[in-house]
Amino acid sequence: MTFRSFLPALQLLSPFIVEGQEALDNLAGLPDTVITGKAEDTLGEAPSASTGQANNEELSQRPVLRRGELLEVIPGFIATQHSGGGKANQYFVRGFNLDHGTDFHVGLDGMPANYRTHSHGQGYADLNFIVPEFVERLDYFKGPINTSYGDLANAGGAEYRLFNVLPEGLLSLTYGSYDYTRLLLADSWAVGRGHLSFGLEFTHEDGPWDRGNNYHRSNFFARYHEGDEDNFWNVTALAHRGDWNSSDQKPARAISSGLVDRFGAVDPTTGGDSSRHSLSTQMQRKDGRATTRLNAWAGYYDLELFSNFTYFLNDPVRGDQFEQSESRVFAGFDLTHRLDYDLNGRPSHTTFGFQTRNDWIDDIGLHLTQERNRFDTIRQDDVYVGSYSLFIDHETRFNSWFRAGIGLRGDLFHFDVRSDLDANSGRETDAILSPKLNLAFGPWNRTEIYLNAGHGFHSNDARGTTIAIDPTDGVTPLDSVDPLVRTRSAEVGLRTTALTGLTATLSLWYLESDSELVYVGDAGTSEAGDASERWGVEAALYWRPNDWFTFDAEYAWTDARFVGVPSSLDRIPNAIEHTLSTGITIGREHGWFGALRGRYFSARPLNESGSVESLDSFIVNARVGYRRHDWEVSLDCLNLFDQGDRDIEYFYESRLPGEAAGVEDVHFQPMEPRQVRLNVTYRF
Secondary structure, eight states, rough: OOOGGHHHHHHHHHHOOOOTTOOGGGGGOOOOOOOGGGGGOOTTTOSSSTOEEHHHHHHTTOOOSSSGGGGGGTTTTTEEEESSSSSSEEEEETEEOOOTTTTTTEEETTTEEOSSSSSSSSSBBOOTTTTTEEEEEEEEEEESOOOOBBBSSSSSEEEEEEEOOOOOEEEEEEEETTTTEEEEEEEEEEEEEEEEEEEEEEEEEEESSSSSSOOOEEEEEEEEEEESSSSEEEEEEEEEEEEEEEOOOOOOOHHHHTTSSSOOOSSSTEEEEEEEEEEEEEEEEEETTTEEEEEEEEEEEEEEEEEEEBSSOTTTTTTEEEEEEEOOOOOOEEEEEEEEEEEEEEEEEEEEEEEEEEEEEEEEEEEEEEEEEEEEEEEEEEEEEEEEEEEEEEEEEETTTEEEEEEEEEOOOOOOOOEEEEGOOEEEEEEEEEEEEEEEEEOOOEEEHHHHHHHEEOOOOHHHOOOOOOOSSSSSSSSOOOOOOEEEEEEEEEOOSSSSSSSEEEEEEEEESSSOOEEEEETTTTEOOOEEEEEEEEEEEEOSSSSSEEEEEEEEEEEEEESSGGGOOBOOTTOOOOOEEEEEEEEOOSSEEEEEEEEOOOOSSSSSTTBBBOOEEEEEEEEEEEEEEEEEEEEEETTOOOOOOEEEEEEEEEOTTOSSOOOEEEEEEEOOOEEEEEEEEEEE
């Protein structure tokens, strides 16, 4: 199957566009439902079946172990961890092992959260700076169908939207297993013509590890907002700090031999610290049928991360621990202008946009260490990455049952690398065009059908675009990688709310990539992978028959393969084939409430031949609580059935103390055992 297979379907649909009738908008007469959040009726608005939104109510009702797991409100999305709590999660969706964010965009009010040319991995998205109580909603999409998003948005993307004004003041205290403690304080006040919101969060946890994570996290939030829904401006300050000990994955043989136990560590001195500070603003002005919006941001980020995945494979005496470090300033803005008008009597709108993003990265380095003390440097660079993007997006409603959207996006990238090895210094410039097409048919009997197609791309690490010599020996020639890698995608989907209180979606999708190009941060080199293709089916069901009961179920199946290689070596490691998420939420504004959620993902290949597979994983989380007036008390039980599954697995070569040579083995991070957390909240 190739992208061109979908062209005949597009040609068959073209007469409907040419012969469109006069515009009619019959959506206003559709009956209201009580559905909220992801199940909200978006007929006539959503561009695809796999586009959705989760509101604060849904996010706050989910018992989660880690901050990144909030992204699991996205159907088919999995967030796990292979290291300490302060590190970015490991993400999976649509057959992608996203590592820590590659190929999936994450943003906060228009400010990107992914880091390009990151010391640990391209697209690294650490979400520990986001506080769930401050999030009004989470918007998400799948595939490269959205003209507003370019780099790293191939599998899709998610955008957190913070409250402009907090709905109420909050004082929340949490205490739980393994010395988990959390304090949250937040409120909003009327100041001048607007509102000032302020929040603080402090968290500590050790986890079940023999050497506790000793993870400390602090977050600060402040926003001043003026205006109404159409005309407003705000300014937001965010600050985050975290430091932790790691609990990296360990080889199965180390546990079976008794060298370490399930929650031990081969190298007990790994860990890290990170900080992030940002200042951003949003402004919007609406004048008649014209709307202009500006998002602008600037910030500072740094990281020191100590890891050891191969133990004594390369250095039998001092070990293979290494440090990845960086500090960066990032800044950019997103300016859009939307015009609403009639095109020959048909309601239409066109959006013009310009975006720029710039990262100035100092001393992005890879160093050899022993017990966190440096004794050698593999490479160290100063890097600039800048992108400049123009896009146009247009949609016309041709009649009561057909609307069409087309878009074109152009991105220009500039890379400047100044390396400690002159041969690896240099500059690169590249550009790419990405067309989009989104068609919607219906609604008929409250059912809408979608056809989506588009091109996307991801950038590669700037150091890989200029590399010439292997930095580990300073001699071996290496090939540089393409700065930008194209993807192509298509999707057919359906959304229905034909039954009152119930929303169902179904989508069949396909995505091909020119190359699985990645920068290998652990080795300081770049590798060009083979081309790939993925296709799959996603289905979701949301049922809310009344105001106190909600049921949801989401299933995804994916087939992911390399192309242009022998069929015996075409498996993409860590591409999950089956995922299932389901849950029940009960409760009203006052009185008893509760939630029960289960998440499953299947076994997956750990090497290209598929001869080594991971185990599957299943976990259930639960919550029970009581609300009365301004008080709320709840108890979370995470991993309710105390499953001994694995969060993440890899297959590679490592060497343990006493071994004569390296051994290929499965390395895994165990799922954390059952734990409870008691939360008390006062609202004022």
